[in-house]
Amino acid sequence: MTISLQYTHITVNDVDESVAFYRDALGLDVLNDVASGGHRWLTLGSPAQPGLGIVLSDPHAGRSQADGDALQELLTKGVLPNIVFAADDVDAAFERVRASGAEVLQEPVAQPWGPKDCAFRDPSGNTVRISQAA
Template sequence: MTRTTVKYVPVTVLDIDEALEFYRDALGLEVVQDVSNAGFRWVSLAVPGQGLSLVLSAPGAGRSEEDAAALERLVAKGAMGGLILEVGDLQATFETLSAAGAEVLQEPMDQPWGPRDAAFRDPSGNMVRINQA
């Protein structure tokens, strides 16, 4: 059987430049590609040391106007599925994101199901949980 890996995780954001400040500048992900096409932009961010990339795109990228409007409303109210990331130093990451102005949903705490984690919203409203490695 062929080995299956996850390569790209799409993240719909309302403003790619704001999202870059969160994912690239505050979380330290690396920009792999920044592509513009037909008036839209996709930015792939690599998770250092993994073959995985988050792909940031706007609600209208590759979608009908009707679907883009519906998706924009869902993103804006934080209704899209969130991300779960893992870091080596949760407290330092929490402090970096807090200082950068990220909306804190939950301060670092030990969870009954296992990890110590914290939760934020990215600038578009997507929930991002961060686990301590």
């Protein structure tokens, strides 16, 4: 038996605004775009990891009003889990994302535990890290 990650979800305020960050700044490909009940689920991926989808959706997509409201509150506070991407050249990735106008949280730095990484906020305030192995 084998098991692997197929999808991971990122909650965003506005799918259209966020796709520009994830597609244009990070270079991910749009794999699927599904609308239902006034909400959208947009799946992105990378040729470097076929079979892995990153799904963007708003807090109320597929959830009750109360659950969506609670998730929106966590998103607004900026306390949802971050996402970490791997890159073979973190400096080039940093420059590409910075050029998009994304909010820089940390310029590339070699961490004491090994990797060199940097951090940004996506348009919804989620922390996005980019890491390069030592």
